[in-house]
Amino acid sequence: MIRRALLLYLGLFALIVAVGFAMGAPFTVRLLVEAAAYALIALGLNIQWGFGGLFNFGIMGFMMIGGFAAVFMAMPVSAPFWDSDGPWMLGKALLAAGAGALVILGANRLHRIGFPKPLQRTLQVIAWIAAYIFFRTQIDPAIAVIESREIGWVGGLGLPVWLGWVLGGLLAAGVAWLIGKACLGLRSDYLAIATIGIAEIIFALLKNMDWLTRGTLTVSPVPWPVPLPQQYQAWGSTIDESFIYARAGYLLLVLAILGAVFFLIQRAYGSPWGRMMRAIRDNHIAADAMGKDVRARQLQLFVLGSALMGIGGSILISFAQIYDPSSYSTVNHTFIIWVMVIVGGAGNNLGALLGAFLIYIVWILSEPVSQWLFTTISGWTEAIGWGAIPDITSRSVQMRVFVLGLVIVLALRFAPRGLIPEIGAGRRPQDQPKQESPDEAVQ
Amino acid sequence: MSEFVFFINNVIVSGLVAGSIYALGAVGVTLIFGILRFAHFAHGDMMTLGAFITLVLSWVLAGMGVSSGLPLAYFVVPLAVAITIVAALGLDRLFYAPLRAKGAKPVTLLIASIGVTMMLQGLIRLLFGTGTYSLFDTVPKVIHRIPVEGSTRDITFTQPQAIGVIVTIIAVVALHLFLKRSRNGKAMRAVADNPDLAQVSGINIRKIVRLTWIIGAGLACLAGTFLALDVTVKPDLAFNILLPIFAAAIVGGVGQVYGAIVAGYLIGFAEVLAVFNWGVLLRPFRDSLPEWVPAQLAIVPTEYKVTVAFVILVVTLLLRPTGIFRGASST
Numbered sequence: 001m002i003r004r005a006l007l008l009y010l011g012l013f014a015l016i017v018a019v020g021f022a023m024g025a026p027f028t029v030r031l032l033v034e035a036a037a038y039a040l041i042a043l044g045l046n047i048q049w050g051f052g053g054l055f056n057f058g059i060m061g062f063m064m065i066g067g068f069a070a071v072f073m074a075m076p077v078s079a080p081f082w083d084s085d086g087p088w089m090l091g092k093a094l095l096a097a098g099a100g101a102l103v104i105l106g107a108n109r110l111h112r113i114g115f116p117k118p119l120q121r122t123l124q125v126i127a128w129i130a131a132y133i134f135f136r137t138q139i140d141p142a143i144a145v146i147e148s149r150e151i152g153w154v155g156g157l158g159l160p161v162w163l164g165w166v167l168g169g170l171l172a173a174g175v176a177w178l179i180g181k182a183c184l185g186l187r188s189d190y191l192a193i194a195t196i197g198i199a200e201i202i203f204a205l206l207k208n209m210d211w212l213t214r215g216t217l218t219v220s221p222v223p224w225p226v227p228l229p230q231q232y233q234a235w236g237s238t239i240d241e242s243f244i245y246a247r248a249g250y251l252l253l254v255l256a257i258l259g260a261v262f263f264l265i266q267r268a269y270g271s272p273w274g275r276m277m278r279a280i281r282d283n284h285i286a287a288d289a290m291g292k293d294v295r296a297r298q299l300q301l302f303v304l305g306s307a308l309m310g311i312g313g314s315i316l317i318s319f320a321q322i323y324d325p326s327s328y329s330t331v332n333h334t335f336i337i338w339v340m341v342i343v344g345g346a347g348n349n350l351g352a353l354l355g356a357f358l359i360y361i362v363w364i365l366s367e368p369v370s371q372w373l374f375t376t377i378s379g380w381t382e383a384i385g386w387g388a389i390p391d392i393t394s395r396s397v398q399m400r401v402f403v404l405g406l407v408i409v410l411a412l413r414f415a416p417r418g419l420i421p422e423i424g425a426g427r428r429p430q431d432q433p434k435q436e437s438p439d440e441a442v443q
Numbered sequence: 444m445s446e447f448v449f450f451i452n453n454v455i456v457s458g459l460v461a462g463s464i465y466a467l468g469a470v471g472v473t474l475i476f477g478i479l480r481f482a483h484f485a486h487g488d489m490m491t492l493g494a495f496i497t498l499v500l501s502w503v504l505a506g507m508g509v510s511s512g513l514p515l516a517y518f519v520v521p522l523a524v525a526i527t528i529v530a531a532l533g534l535d536r537l538f539y540a541p542l543r544a545k546g547a548k549p550v551t552l553l554i555a556s557i558g559v560t561m562m563l564q565g566l567i568r569l570l571f572g573t574g575t576y577s578l579f580d581t582v583p584k585v586i587h588r589i590p591v592e593g594s595t596r597d598i599t600f601t602q603p604q605a606i607g608v609i610v611t612i613i614a615v616v617a618l619h620l621f622l623k624r625s626r627n628g629k630a631m632r633a634v635a636d637n638p639d640l641a642q643v644s645g646i647n648i649r650k651i652v653r654l655t656w657i658i659g660a661g662l663a664c665l666a667g668t669f670l671a672l673d674v675t676v677k678p679d680l681a682f683n684i685l686l687p688i689f690a691a692a693i694v695g696g697v698g699q700v701y702g703a704i705v706a707g708y709l710i711g712f713a714e715v716l717a718v719f720n721w722g723v724l725l726r727p728f729r730d731s732l733p734e735w736v737p738a739q740l741a742i743v744p745t746e747y748k749v750t751v752a753f754v755i756l757v758v759t760l761l762l763r764p765t766g767i768f769r770g771a772s773s774t
Contacts, residue, residue: 188549188553189482189550190693190760192482193482193690194757194760196685197690197756197757198753200686200749204749204750205747208744331560331561331564335560338554338557391572394572395572398568401561401565402562402566404565405559405560405562405565406562408554408555408561409538409555409559412555
């Protein structure tokens with residue numbers, strides 16, 4: 001097993017070197033930075049799916065939250081906003097939301113003081129409606145004020161961007177806690193639908209809350225925690241060199257984070273805590289009977305994994321320097337991570353890491369390769385008189401979605417446990433022949 | 444009166460159209476969920492595929508020199524349905540059947556359906572680019588107007604909307620007769636209820652699986668074409684309405700065809716009612732209302748329409764995990 005992993009990693013290294021020679025160093029370093037950020041997210045999903053068997057299809061949402069956190073923390077302070085009524089009105093809206101939450105929580109506990117169930121249900125509904133209307137009466141005017149021409153949006157806090165990465169992790173963890181509280185009891189496919197829905201809602205919110213994120217107007221430039229290429233140019237490097245140095249600096253930082261996270265979750269995986277998690281994943285009823293708090297442990301995994309997704313999302317945004325909420329899509333930000341973990345080997349951190357780098361390289365390289373392929377075929381069709389293929393460039397971009405889909409179905413069929421399977425787990429429940437028992441549908 | 448007509452146009456007509464599309468999609472999802480036991484995420488793209496097949500066939504027809512006062516798409520729908528069914532059976536044979544044969548768990552099939560989604564999306568974009576196409580290239584979209592006495596507005600709906608709703612009703616009735624009266628239909632319901640019992644009573648499961656794909660893909664093609672006729676043909680046509688469709692399937696009770704239809708319309712109407720500006724209905728009484736009543740009184744802003752289906756889904760899962768019609772449990 002170790003030899004297999006070693007060989008695969010050697011192959012990956014050779015692939016990266018080959019890409020470096022073919023596409024040039026600045027391109028390759030950029031690729032590696034992004035792949036490392038995706039690897040962080042893939043490790044997050046590996047915690048949720050590989051360790052815990054939790055189905056999270058809302059990765060895009062957590063990445064968007066992370067990106068927003070980087071923007072909010074690091075963009076310069078907007079003086080017009082802070083001089084206006086905006087902060088005060090937003091504060092009132094926040095207080096209204098808090099008051100509403102208290103009312104709802106209170107209504108949820110009415111049965112404790114002897115309210116009959118039907119009455120409590122009615123009061124609960126009324127509490128939700130009242131809280132929603134009250135919140136809207138406060139937030140709507142605040143938004144109108146902030147979105148006026150003179151202010152535009154709330155701006156940032158002007159703090160170092162790495163604080164934004166921390167905030168990204170914390171925000172994603174908080175949202176994951178709320179989602180987990182509500183949804184983790186669901187069977188896996190329902191959980192998938194619920195989380196994909198939540199990701200869609202986060203997408204709609206961040207895209208349309210112009211006062212908070214500038215929405216489709218996009219925010220740029222998001223700062224870097226390390227010197228930018230322009231800085232190196234000012235220090236006397238050539239343009240090519242400056243990109244290599246600056247991106248290499250960024251890469252080192254991301255790799256340091258990735259290394260630390262990998263070390264910690266690898267330790268956690270082997271610890272009693274990790275064994276307990278796998279026990280819960282493989283048979284939660286037995287684990288429950290052994291006295292493990294299944295729901296609480298699953299919530300822990302969900303929050304931990306989502307925090308990594310938030311951090312990865314904010315690293316990607318500050319590297320790209322532009323935050324455009326409408327650029328996120330379920331395929332490019334949720335499904336790709338799933339492909340990484342499934343192909344690499346769910347439940348094995350080394351596998352998830354390998355899968356992340358490999359799939360990201362395949363994803364990025366599909367475009368130039370298929371462009372080359374199309375150009376060649378186009379040459380043939382022209383030679384035999386059928387005319388050239390139109391729009392080669394835009395079509396090549398789409399090729400990668402197809403390639404990724406093909407990779408995952410092939411992996412499921414021929415290597416369902418991934419390139420580097422989980423060690424010592426024997427047969428995972430999802431590989432075992434389905435035992436159609438009457439209580440399957442009830443589980 | 445004008446305000447009331449506005450309400451009919453924006454709620455009744457739009458709700459019927461959206462509900463029909465959701466219902467057609469949700470029936471397929473719920474059947475696949477009920478009989479093959481996995482959430483078929485590629486269903487939205489199957490709808491898109493159906494719409495694109497209709498588009499290509501109408502191009503072929505136009506290329507053969509056929510012209511008509513009606514959009515050519517109407518005439519090719521039966522063939523498009525047939526091709527979509529063949530495509531779905533092919534996808535099943537290539538990607539799902541081998542996994543089922545290995546005895547893979549439903550989650551593995553779910554992940555495979557994600558792969559199929561990506562392949563379909565990639566393929567459609569590869570062939571057609573990311574642009575939008577119209578099925579009304581040669582003829583304009585006919586708009587029906589019914590004048591209402593005492594109103595400055597007419598009740599308006601387009602021809603494809605009317606035909607689409609009628610076709611949906613026909614399809615639903617036909618499906619009802621099939622499930623209630625025919626031997627295969629009864630077998631399908633039996634498998635959805637209890638696969639083991641169905642198998643030991645001698646029902647051919649493979650045939651039922653094939654039938655499921657035929658019905659699901661056929662209805663998906665209808666829904667996709669309906670949606671494409673109502674708006675435009677584009678690569679992300681139906682991927683975006685996957686959530687309301689799944690919500691309808693779950694709210695209706697997994698495996699319950701009637702539940703899916705009812706819930707499809709329920710969600711369609713809930714969406715349009717939620718984004719409808721109720722302030723319009725108050726306009727005639729504007730002068731007698733206090734100052735503080737705002738002119739915009741929509742329950743949710745239009746941008747957040749996506750939240751409606753989700754909220755209905757979550758409330759259903761919390762209060763009645765088996766759905767309205769008592770399908771499989773969600774916990």
